[in-house]
Amino acid sequence: MPIFEYQCQQCQHRFEVLQRVRQETPSPPTCPRCGSQEVQRLISRFHSNAWSTFLDRLESSLDRPPV
Numbered sequence: 210m211p212i213f214e215y216q217c218q219q220c221q222h223r224f225e226v227l228q229r230v231r232q233e234t235p236s237p238p239t240c241p242r243c244g245s246q247e248v249q250r251l252i253s254r255f256h257s258n259a260w261s262t263f264l265d266r267l268e269s270s271l272d273r274p275p276v
């Protein structure tokens with residue numbers, strides 16, 4: 210399972226989230242410190258093209274409203 214690293218935009222707290230690849234509509238994580246959903250994903254551990262492609266596809270699916 211990939212580990213996604215996020216940084217909270219409210220309190221700048223960094224945290225990691227384990228996310229299942231098969232989860233098609235992952236809910237946005239919340240900051241464990243302040244509970245804010247304004248978090249930004251950091252890409253620091255994976256730099257392969259395959260991984261970037263996967264993240265791009267995941268991101269575009271996140272932008273889409275749930276059907």
Ligand SMILES: [Zn+2]
Binds near residue numbers: 244
């Ligand atoms: Zn926070």
